[in-house]
Amino acid sequence: MQNVKPHVKEKTKKRVFVGLSGGVDSAVTAALLQQDGYAVTGVFIKGWYPPELPCTWAEDRRDAMRIAAHLGIPFVTLDASQEYKQAVIDYLIREYGAGRTPNPDIMCNRDVKFGAFYHFAKKHEADFIATGHYAKTKEGKLFRGADPAKDQSYFLWAVPRSVLAHTLFPLSAYTKEKVRALARRFTLPVSEKKDSQGICFLGSVSVEDFLRSEVGVREGIARDETGKELGTHEGAALYTFGERASLKEAPSGPWFVVAKDHAKNEITVSKHKQHSSPVVHMVLTDVNLIGTLDDNEQLEAQYRYHGPMLKGVWSNNTFSPTTPLTEPLAPGQSLVLYRGNECVGGGIIS
Numbered sequence: 001m002q003n004v005k006p007h008v009k010e011k012t013k014k015r016v017f018v019g020l021s022g023g024v025d026s027a028v029t030a031a032l033l034q035q036d037g038y039a040v041t042g043v044f045i046k047g048w049y050p051p052e053l054p055c056t057w058a059e060d061r062r063d064a065m066r067i068a069a070h071l072g073i074p075f076v077t078l079d080a081s082q083e084y085k086q087a088v089i090d091y092l093i094r095e096y097g098a099g100r101t102p103n104p105d106i107m108c109n110r111d112v113k114f115g116a117f118y119h120f121a122k123k124h125e126a127d128f129i130a131t132g133h134y135a136k137t138k139e140g141k142l143f144r145g146a147d148p149a150k151d152q153s154y155f156l157w158a159v160p161r162s163v164l165a166h167t168l169f170p171l172s173a174y175t176k177e178k179v180r181a182l183a184r185r186f187t188l189p190v191s192e193k194k195d196s197q198g199i200c201f202l203g204s205v206s207v208e209d210f211l212r213s214e215v216g217v218r219e220g221i222a223r224d225e226t227g228k229e230l231g232t233h234e235g236a237a238l239y240t241f242g243e244r245a246s247l248k249e250a251p252s253g254p255w256f257v258v259a260k261d262h263a264k265n266e267i268t269v270s271k272h273k274q275h276s277s278p279v280v281h282m283v284l285t286d287v288n289l290i291g292t293l294d295d296n297e298q299l300e301a302q303y304r305y306h307g308p309m310l311k312g313v314w315s316n317n318t319f320s321p322t323t324p325l326t327e328p329l330a331p332g333q334s335l336v337l338y339r340g341n342e343c344v345g346g347g348i349i350s
Helices: 024-035 057-071 081-097 104-123 176-185 207-214
Strands: 015-019 039-046 075-079 128-130 135-138 141-144 220-223 229-233 255-261 266-270 282-289 297-302 309-315 318-321 334-339 342-349
Touching (some): 015 024, 024 176, 039 104, 057 075, 075 104, 081 207, 104 128
Parallel strands (some): 015 039, 015 128, 220 266
Antiparallel strands (some): 135 141, 220 229, 255 266, 282 318, 282 342, 297 309, 297 334, 334 342
């Protein structure tokens, strides 16, 4: 293995359990920490997988084992299928069934990667856990990763500060291109493996495929804002607010979803996706504050990954934007709060 500049200046003998997914990011994470002097153990976290859908977990586990063997580190498998089924699968079904727009990756992080995995590591006397997220922690605080294109702090707002205080993100200072280059320099066996784009832990399975399998969807009526029937859609559960909808037997669009009636399996569409009236208050539930917030503090907020940043005022679990919204909000989405580059928490838009 060729030498790569250490990520941590002072070498230690602290024990760290690294979540090895079988992908490039977690593999480089393990290699950097090993080079920095940590006693590294690789842990493959097994989730719950719909039996009728294709999933790459067995292949991913083999890749994780190959990474551990290449680095010469211990390897174990954590069966977190029960936690994953309850926190992610049941949550998705419940939220889509209620007509909301959930974010499974956030709950997967909170309850599985930084929940079940963290408790497993502590039970086995590890000092830290580590993952391949592009974000930064310092003294239990959470910050954006250095690469704006890959920053994943948005997905970590629900992780408790007590867990972040024992979490390492070695990729915080790197771009994806640099991580790929490091994987090649470390001669890791997955250096050319493509990134997964599906639901957390479900590999290539898309949200649409999951919903078709687990929730069941059927064609329904699409109406305009006056209530006039325009055509048909593929199933109300498949759409979120502001999304462009492909309609059958409808006048030419584009058409954007502005309302849903899940009980009737109907959607309302418009040729304009922006709000017709300003949003005054955004009330949040399931709030998790990582940093200390003052009442009436001026913050920035993001309601979609890589979406626009809103300026506004925080008070009593409510964010009041002073920046106009350019697209509809969907109940169930996460609103993530920032003070500069520091992610100070977030909640679910109710």
